[in-house]
Amino acid sequence: MSAGQALLGxxxxxxxxxxxxxxxxxxxxxxxxxxxxxxxAFGISPFEVVRxxxxxxxxxICLVIGNRLVVREYLAGTRxxxxxxxxxTLWPLLLKYLVGYLFVALLGTAVVGICALGATLADDxxxxxxxxxxxxxxxxxxxxxxVVFCFSLCGHLRVMLxxxxxxxxxxxxxxxxxxATRFAPFALLDREFFVFERxxxxxxxxxxxxxxxxxxxxxxxxxxxxxxxxxAERLARPMTRRDYVLLGVLLAxxxxxxxxxxxxxxxxxxxxxxxxxxxxxxPDIELYYGAERHRPAAxxxxxxxxxxxxxxxxxxxxESMPSIRLALRADREAHDIDYxxxxxVFVAANWLEHDDYDxxxxxxxxxxxxxxARTGGRAPFEPYxxxxxxxxxxxxxxxxxxxxxxxxxxxxxxxxxxxxxRRLDERQGLVDEWQGIAEGYGYxxxxxxxxxxxxxxxxxxxVPAVMGLAREFLSVPLGSSVLASLADRRRTPxxxxxxxxxxxFAPFMADWRTWLAERAGEPSVAALLAxxxxxxxxxxxxxxxxVPVITAGLVEVTGEVTGEVxxxxxxxxxxxxxxxxxxxxxxxxxxxxxxxxxxxxxxDPALYALEGAYASGDRALLSIELETQAFHQPFRLGSxxxxxx
Amino acid sequence: MPEPDNSPGPPGATAAPSAIxxxxxxxxxxxxxxxxxxxxxxxxxxxxxxxxxxxxGKSTAIRVLMGIVPADAGQxxxxxxxxxxxxxxxxxxxxxVAQEQNLYPxxxxxxxxxxxxxxxxxxxxxRWRRLNEAFDLPMKRRLGTFSGGMKAKLALALALAxxxxxxxxxxxxxxxxxxxxxxxxxxxxxxxxxxxxTTFFSTHLIDEIEAIADRIAIVxxxxxxxxxxxxxxxxxxxxxxxxxxxxxPGAMPLGPDARVxxxxxxxxxxxxxxxxxxxxxxxxxxxxxxxxxxREALSLEDVFIAMVGSGAAAxxxxxxxxxxxxx
Numbered sequence: 001m002s003a004g005q006a007l008l009g010x011x012x013x014x015x016x017x018x019x020x021x022x023x024x025x026x027x028x029x030x031x032x033x034x035x036x037x038x039x040x041a042f043g044i045s046p047f048e049v050v051r052x053x054x055x056x057x058x059x060x061i062c063l064v065i066g067n068r069l070v071v072r073e074y075l076a077g078t079r080x081x082x083x084x085x086x087x088x089t090l091w092p093l094l095l096k097y098l099v100g101y102l103f104v105a106l107l108g109t110a111v112v113g114i115c116a117l118g119a120t121l122a123d124d125x126x127x128x129x130x131x132x133x134x135x136x137x138x139x140x141x142x143x144x145x146x147v148v149f150c151f152s153l154c155g156h157l158r159v160m161l162x163x164x165x166x167x168x169x170x171x172x173x174x175x176x177x178x179x180a181t182r183f184a185p186f187a188l189l190d191r192e193f194f195v196f197e198r199x200x201x202x203x204x205x206x207x208x209x210x211x212x213x214x215x216x217x218x219x220x221x222x223x224x225x226x227x228x229x230x231x232a233e234r235l236a237r238p239m240t241r242r243d244y245v246l247l248g249v250l251l252a253x254x255x256x257x258x259x260x261x262x263x264x265x266x267x268x269x270x271x272x273x274x275x276x277x278x279x280x281x282x283p284d285i286e287l288y289y290g291a292e293r294h295r296p297a298a299x300x301x302x303x304x305x306x307x308x309x310x311x312x313x314x315x316x317x318x319e320s321m322p323s324i325r326l327a328l329r330a331d332r333e334a335h336d337i338d339y340x341x342x343x344x345v346f347v348a349a350n351w352l353e354h355d356d357y358d359x360x361x362x363x364x365x366x367x368x369x370x371x372x373a374r375t376g377g378r379a380p381f382e383p384y385x386x387x388x389x390x391x392x393x394x395x396x397x398x399x400x401x402x403x404x405x406x407x408x409x410x411x412x413x414x415x416x417x418x419x420x421x422r423r424l425d426e427r428q429g430l431v432d433e434w435q436g437i438a439e440g441y442g443y444x445x446x447x448x449x450x451x452x453x454x455x456x457x458x459x460x461x462x463v464p465a466v467m468g469l470a471r472e473f474l475s476v477p478l479g480s481s482v483l484a485s486l487a488d489r490r491r492t493p494x495x496x497x498x499x500x501x502x503x504x505f506a507p508f509m510a511d512w513r514t515w516l517a518e519r520a521g522e523p524s525v526a527a528l529l530a531x532x533x534x535x536x537x538x539x540x541x542x543x544x545x546x547v548p549v550i551t552a553g554l555v556e557v558t559g560e561v562t563g564e565v566x567x568x569x570x571x572x573x574x575x576x577x578x579x580x581x582x583x584x585x586x587x588x589x590x591x592x593x594x595x596x597x598x599x600x601x602x603x604d605p606a607l608y609a610l611e612g613a614y615a616s617g618d619r620a621l622l623s624i625e626l627e628t629q630a631f632h633q634p635f636r637l638g639s640x641x642x643x644x645x
Numbered sequence: 646m647p648e649p650d651n652s653p654g655p656p657g658a659t660a661a662p663s664a665i666x667x668x669x670x671x672x673x674x675x676x677x678x679x680x681x682x683x684x685x686x687x688x689x690x691x692x693x694x695x696x697x698x699x700x701x702g703k704s705t706a707i708r709v710l711m712g713i714v715p716a717d718a719g720q721x722x723x724x725x726x727x728x729x730x731x732x733x734x735x736x737x738x739x740x741x742v743a744q745e746q747n748l749y750p751x752x753x754x755x756x757x758x759x760x761x762x763x764x765x766x767x768x769x770x771x772r773w774r775r776l777n778e779a780f781d782l783p784m785k786r787r788l789g790t791f792s793g794g795m796k797a798k799l800a801l802a803l804a805l806a807x808x809x810x811x812x813x814x815x816x817x818x819x820x821x822x823x824x825x826x827x828x829x830x831x832x833x834x835x836x837x838x839x840x841x842x843t844t845f846f847s848t849h850l851i852d853e854i855e856a857i858a859d860r861i862a863i864v865x866x867x868x869x870x871x872x873x874x875x876x877x878x879x880x881x882x883x884x885x886x887x888x889x890x891x892x893x894p895g896a897m898p899l900g901p902d903a904r905v906x907x908x909x910x911x912x913x914x915x916x917x918x919x920x921x922x923x924x925x926x927x928x929x930x931x932x933x934x935x936x937x938x939x940r941e942a943l944s945l946e947d948v949f950i951a952m953v954g955s956g957a958a959a960x961x962x963x964x965x966x967x968x969x970x971x972x
Contacts, residue, residue: 006763014751077747083713084743085764086736228714230674 003087007095015068019103022061023110029057030111034118046118047125047133047195053111054140054189059148062104062141063162066148069096074155074236083229093224097217101145108137129198136188139206139213143185146213150220155235156243160250167254184208269323269344278302283309283321283370284344289328294352298328301351304359305366308396312367315400315467316475322373324366334358335633337365341377345369357409357632364389364396364447371474383493384473385434389443390450391470394458397451400467402458407524410455412631414519415528416448421516423536423557423638439621442636452519456512457501465501472500531630533573533601534558537638539622540605541645548614548644552577552622553607554637574627575601575637577608582619582641601626618644662725664689664811664843665710670719672705672867679705681867682719687845687860689810692837694858694875695847698953702867703847704744707815710845711741724810737765740804740842744816746796750789754782754799758806765807773806780832794825798832805836812837812844818853830856851946865953875945881924882909882948884941886917891937898922898938903929910951921951 012019033049073079073096082092112134119125125133147165151158172180180186184205188194193202224232239247269284278287278298285305289298305326313321323344329336332350335358340346347366351359371379371388379388393413398404420441438446458466473496494505501508519525535554542549554575577597599607614620623639665687672680679702687693697703708714709721712732721728723735748757754777762768777784780798782791791799797817804812814833818826834857837844848854854861855875862872871878885898898920899905910921921943924930934940943951 003764006760009763010749010760013756014749076750077745078749079747080743080745081747081749084711084736084741085761086733087764088733227674230714 003085004091004095007082007087007092008099011069011096011099015065018064018068022064023103023107026053026057026061026107027110027114029053030114034115038118045195046115049115049118050112050133050137051189051191051194054108054137058104058108058141059144061107062100062144062148065100065103066145066152069100070149070152071155071158071236074153074232075238077236079233079236090221090225093221097145097149097220100149101142104141104145105138108141109134112137126198132198132201133194135206136194136202139209140185140188143209143213143216146216146220150216150223153220153223153232153235155232155237156239157235159239160243160247163247163250163254167257170258185212270325270346272325272327280306283313284323285309285326286324287326287328290330294328294330297352297354301326301354301359301362304356304363308363308367308399309370311399312370312395316471318374318475320374322370324370326366328352335361337362339365339369341369341373345373355632356406357412360393360396360409361444361633364393367392367396375474375476378476379474382434386446386450386453387469387473389434389447390452390454391466391474393447393451394454394466395470400463402463405455411522411524411528413448413451413455414516414522414525415532416445416631416635417452417516418520418525418529419532419635420445420449421513440636440639442623442625442634442639444631444633445636452516453512456515457503457508459515460508460511461501461503465503468500469497472496528630531573531628532626532635532637535575535601535603535637537622537624537640538605539640539642541642543645544611547612548616550579550610550613550620550622550642550644551606551608552610552624552640553605554601554603554624555605556603573601574598575607576625576627577622578625579610579613579620579622581614582621598627614642614644616644620644662689663687663722664724665693665845666720666722666725667706667710668720668722670706670709670716670721672702672709672714672717679867680709680716680719683864683867683869684719685862685869685872687843689843690841691859692834692844692846692857694854694861695845695864696849696851696854696861696949697847697864698849701849701864701953703849703864704815705867706864707813707845707847710813711736711739737767737807738810740807740809740812742797742800742804742812742814742817744819746793746800748788748791748796748799750787752788753785754788755784757788757799757803761803761807767808769806769808772808773802776802776805792825793820794822794829797821797825797829801829801832801836805840805842808840809842812842814844814846814848816848818848818850826853833857851944851949855945863949863952870952877927878948879943879945880927881906881930882921882943882951883924883930884910884919884921884943884947884951885934885938886919886941887938889913889916889918892918896935898934898940899929899932900935903932905929909948921947923952 030049030053033052034046037044037046037049070093073082079092083089112130116125116130116133151161151165154161172178172186181190185208187205188202188209223235226232272286272288274288276289276291276295278289278295279285280302285302287298287302287305289295305324309321309324312318322341325344325346327346327348329338329348329350330352332348334350334353336350338346338348345366347362347369349362349365351362354362368379368388371392379385394405397406397409420437423441424437434446434450437449441449454466454469457469473493491499497503497505497508520529533554534557536557538553538555540551542551575598577599579595595613597608597610620642621639622642624637626635626637628635663686665685667683667685670680670683671678681702683702683706685695685706695703695706705714709716710723710728712728712735715729724738726735728735752760758770758773762770762773774784777799780802782795782799782802788796788799800817801814812833817833818829821829830853833844833846836842837857844857846853846858858875860872860874861878863870887898897905897908899922903922904925906923906925908920909923910919912919919941
């Protein structure tokens with residue numbers, strides 16, 4: 001048996017049990033995360049679990065391994081025993097370094113492997129993608145282990161070093177103006193790219209991370225040999241009173257720095273300057289209207305926002321309201337709205353030609369922004385996006401007073417909702433499959449469907465139930481820690497719905513469908529529905545002379561009412577085809593209006609032809625919308641995704 | 646105990662190369678000079694006592710000898726070869742018992758033996774077991790439960806099981822009770838006598854040296870104050886005292902007949918002035934002291950204390966820092 005084998009055997013005998021325990025616990029944790037993810041209403045990619053492990057328990061595992069392999073050897077003085085054995089000076093330490101990295105690398109590989117197995121149930125991860133993911137994982141682990149190895153050799157100073165490192169990482173993550181995801185090693189763990197980047201290899205970031213890791217490893221070996229090992233030996237002694245004082249000072253400085261950073265992070269809201277601005281202090285609203293002639297319309301719209309926005313803070317128990325900035329864009333179409341929630345709520349739109357229905361649509365967008373900003377982006381999550389859309393529109397119309405809902409608005413919302421209800425399979429989830437509905441029938445339709453659900457809830461259980469539902473889903477920010485995140489997932493959205501309203505979710509949904517179907521009997525609703533031709537889009541893709549050609553048109557839907565109002569046939573309206581390229585990371589599936597094709601609505605599967613608009617391998621979203629005066633917003637008859645061969 | 650050889654001669658002069666040879670070795674840690682030109686020569690087969698106060702540089706000298714820390718200057722030779730040539734090969738020929746037994750507390754002697762034998766090609770398993778048995782060490786008990794004495798005996802067994810050509814003991818009895826210390830020294834004497842292993846025994850306890858050493862070196866401030874056999878050291882040292890009222894400042898107890906090498910100690914205590922002298926020959930010790938002076942009985946410990954307490958006193962008399970000139 002060689003010296004290397006003896007040292008390796010000793011380390012395995014000493015730490016093998018702990019290694020096995022850590023490995024089992026890690027695998028169990030990964031399996032648990034995968035299982036929970038599969039059951040969660042808003043599932044994430046199984047590969048997110050790899051990233052989750054890299055930013056949560058993998059660093060802790062490195063710490064434990066470093067503590068066992070290196071720190072213990074120095075603290076107990078057993079290093080001196082090994083030092084006197086006939087073996088090269090750095091060999092025992094090098095072996096420890098390799099054993100430690102090998103262990104975390106194997107663990108990382110196992111995590112990737114398990115997640116890959118989980119992913120194959122719904123995805124087809126290519127070997128190249130898995131290799132890329134594994135490479136990222138191993139490189140990040142190399143850095144973690146090298147840092148821990150280096151710090152472990154610094155004896156009692158290591159606590160301070162870890163705190164300083166943590167402080168630097170936090171500072172880089174939270175410092176305004178620093179986008180840590182743009183440079184290594186943070187770029188390797190970027191939320192978007194870690195899981196979704198399947199083609200580009202981040203060579204530069206990986207090289208930097210490896211170089212950084214190698215620097216730490218080298219620094220560790222240098223510390224170990226500094227003063228012929230006397231420095232590491234001295235550092236391995238227990239902390240003195242002076243060290244504790246230093247640590248305390250460091251902690252206090254860290255807390256002060258964190259406070260300062262947090263203060264810096266809450267940026268002052270943007271201020272509009274100039275004469276043509278209306279201002280309100282509670283809530284903080286500034287409305288820019290550009291020219292004095294637009295002032296009356298601006299004041300009208302501001303009042304509409306205030307009517308709905310001002311009572312929201314108290315009625316939903318919101319701790320604070322974000323700043324609201326509204327800008328008039330007179331060059332825009334009436335329903336063309338720009339919207340952002342990065343620092344407060346920004347909405348740019350043209351309300352000059354709005355009637356009270358259009359105002360309600362725009363006010364709902366502002367409320368949407370307030371609650372999205374307030375919940376740190378949590379409100380639009382898939383399983384309860386319908387609560388956000390439905391509540392904001394209901395609140396924009398009523399401000400909590402159901403009687404205030406205009407009959408015409410109610411009819412239009414119900415007609416839109418009924419149209420979607422009829423087109424959907426009975427088994428298909430409605431409000432809880434939000435993105436699909438929004439893509440298929442447009443956001444106005446999806447919003448109307450959600451609003452009808454909230455209207456039904458209010459009719460059945462009263463306003464307090466609606467407010468309870470909104471408070472449950474729309475007033476609390478997303479948990480900022482792992483524990484808070486787990487606590488968030490402890491109850492399903494259905495359980496939370498029941499807790500907030502006192503109603504079981506599934507029966508509520510069934511009753512709501514029935515209630516909505518019955519609304520078709522209301523004359524105002526029936527009249528609006530009659531304006532919609534019983535047509536549904538159909539799309540075909542083929543290659544003609546090597547060029548991809550997309551043919552789109554309409555087919556008749558049996559059982560729907562034909563286009564007539566009060567028994568009188570109406571002229572066939574115009575239908576418009578809109579289409580957009582689906583980018584790899586596109587999360588919003590709105591079609592743009594850059595290329596529009598108009599045609600009279602008719603049952604013809606080849607109303608439109610797109611020749612050479614898309615190349616092979618492209619994915620596109622096509623929608624056909626009704627051009628009608630009966631409805632305020634665009635009315636989507638349907639949409640289809642197309643993979644161009 | 647073999648008759649000491651009083652003529653160590655210059656380094657490298659003996660036919661067989663010395664087991665250990667240090668020539669003008671210097672080592673400093675930061676601003677602290679730990680070894681300040683230390684020279685030593687340990688012959689093969691002898692038990693060499695390395696005597697010095699705490700902090701005199703003994704442990705650093707041993708770390709240099711083991712190749713754990715390199716010397717800043719000077720030469721270190723083991724078995725005639727420069728240590729720097731192959732430290733690992735040199736260590737394979739050395740059995741080492743440290744001052745503190747930093748053994749893995751979770752190991753049992755059986756596991757420890759299995760671990761250590763991987764490093765030593767000459768590992769003798771039979772001997773290891775026999776020594777454990779002889780030292781009354783339980784093979785299946787965790788080392789964390791061992792007493793200090795048991796750990797020292799285990800370390801000795803471990804060192805001897807490697808069949809070393811050189812056994813280095815770095816204050817192995819520190820912290821032991823007198824019984825355990827005696828027992829340990831008996832084991833060392835017995836084992837080394839049986840094998841003829843060269844033994845380098847570092848300690849600050851005179852009685853240990855007296856018990857087992859053939860030759861000694863007294864080290865202070867990183868330098869050897871004396872190197873040679875024990876008996877001549879005692880023979881060539883004497884203590885004198887005089888009542889303070891009879892004393893003339895600067896006066897010495899002996900006339901010009903005595904060949905004084907250096908004054909090892911000169912202090913006043915309990916109304917008397919005490920002087921310890923080191924002579925060039927044994928005859929000088931027999932010279933009758935001057936009027937008023939009285940000769941005092943000196944133990945080896947008194948000599949040692951006087952020597953290490955007056956490391957700087959040697960210079961005015963022009964003596965060398967080692968004792969080889971006594972030959």
